[in-house]
Amino acid sequence: MVPCSGESKDLISLKLWERGATGIVEHDAPGGDFRLQAFFETPDESLAAEFGGDWVAQEEFDWVEAAKDSLQPMLVGDRLFIVPDWRNDPTPEGRIRIDAHLGRAYGTGAGEATRLALIAVERYLRPGDVVLDIGTGTGILSVAAARLGARAVIACDVDPEAVEVAAENLKRDGVDVGLFTGSADAVRSSAAQFLVANISAATIIFLSGEFARVLQAGGRAAVAGFLEHDNERVRNAMTAAGFEEIGSHSEGEWWALVFRRV
Ligand SMILES: C[S@@+](CC[C@H](N)C(=O)[O-])C[C@H]1O[C@@H](n2cnc3c(N)ncnc32)[C@H](O)[C@@H]1O
Incomplete structure (x- = not known):
C-alpha cells in the first residue's frame, strides 16, 4: 500500500x-x-x-x-463519454462513447494525464488526419482519435505487454489501428498531421526531434503526462525542435501542451 x-x-x-x-x-x-x-x-x-x-x-x-x-463513467471534454467496459450506462446525447478497459496497461481515463490527452485529441484533431499515438498503453487515445474522425491511426508503445493489451482492446472496440512495439523513431518522416503522446516530460523532451520529423508542416502535436513545473522544459524542447505552441489546458497540477509544426 x-x-x-x-x-x-x-x-x-x-x-x-x-x-x-x-x-x-x-x-x-x-x-x-x-x-x-x-x-x-x-x-x-x-x-x-x-x-x-x-x-x-x-x-x-x-x-x-x-x-x-474506483472507475466510474465520466464526461471528458465537450464530446467524449468514457465508460468502464462492464457498465451499460446510456451514452448522453451528443457524446461519443469510449470504453475504458482495465488491464495490464496504463490508460483507463481515471488519471488526469489521460483525460488531458483525450481533451487535446477532441480539440485539435481534424477529421481526415493521419494520427500517431505514441505510448498507446491501453489504446484509449487511438480509439478516441478514430471515433473523432481520424483517417488512419498508427499507435506504438515500447512495452510489448502494453501493445498486446492495446491489440486486444482495439479489436474489442472494432477500431483498426496500425500498432507496433517501438517508438516514434520507427515512423517514416512526415507520416502524420496529428500526434498525441501522454508519456512523461523527460521522454517527450527526448522524442521532440522525432515528433517534428514524423509530422507534416502545419501538423499538431499534443503532449501530456507532466506537471506544471515541467511546462517550461517541455515547451523549450518542442520549440527548439521546430514547433510553436498553440494551446494548453490543465487539471490540478497536470498539464497538456499543444504545438503546431512550423
Ligand atoms: C502514461 S502511459 C499513457 C497510456 C495512454 N496513451 C493514455 O494516455 O492513457 C505512457 C505509455 O508510454 C509508453 N512509453 C514510455 N516510453 C515510451 C517511448 N519512448 N516510446 C513509446 N512509448 C513509450 C509506456 O510503456 C506507457 O504505456
Whole structure:
C-alpha cells in the first residue's frame, strides 16, 4: 500500500506499472490524499523502500473486481463519454462513447494525464488526419482519435505487454489501428498531421526531434503526462525542435501542451 497525494498518484501509479505491478487499486485517504494498492507476483523489499509502502500477503484477492469500484463513467471534454467496459450506462446525447478497459496497461481515463490527452485529441484533431499515438498503453487515445474522425491511426508503445493489451482492446472496440512495439523513431518522416503522446516530460523532451520529423508542416502535436513545473522544459524542447505552441489546458497540477509544426 503506497500513500500519495492527488498530484503524485498518476506518476507513482505509472512507475508501479513499469516495475511490474499486475494490478493497481486506488483508495481514498483522509485529507484528499490517496493510497495505491499495487499487486505484484513476488514481494520485493526494495520496491517498498523506494515507494514508501508496505507489503501485505494476499492469498486470494481479485484486484480487477476491487479496481472496478474506483472507475466510474465520466464526461471528458465537450464530446467524449468514457465508460468502464462492464457498465451499460446510456451514452448522453451528443457524446461519443469510449470504453475504458482495465488491464495490464496504463490508460483507463481515471488519471488526469489521460483525460488531458483525450481533451487535446477532441480539440485539435481534424477529421481526415493521419494520427500517431505514441505510448498507446491501453489504446484509449487511438480509439478516441478514430471515433473523432481520424483517417488512419498508427499507435506504438515500447512495452510489448502494453501493445498486446492495446491489440486486444482495439479489436474489442472494432477500431483498426496500425500498432507496433517501438517508438516514434520507427515512423517514416512526415507520416502524420496529428500526434498525441501522454508519456512523461523527460521522454517527450527526448522524442521532440522525432515528433517534428514524423509530422507534416502545419501538423499538431499534443503532449501530456507532466506537471506544471515541467511546462517550461517541455515547451523549450518542442520549440527548439521546430514547433510553436498553440494551446494548453490543465487539471490540478497536470498539464497538456499543444504545438503546431512550423
Ligand atoms: C502514461 S502511459 C499513457 C497510456 C495512454 N496513451 C493514455 O494516455 O492513457 C505512457 C505509455 O508510454 C509508453 N512509453 C514510455 N516510453 C515510451 C517511448 N519512448 N516510446 C513509446 N512509448 C513509450 C509506456 O510503456 C506507457 O504505456
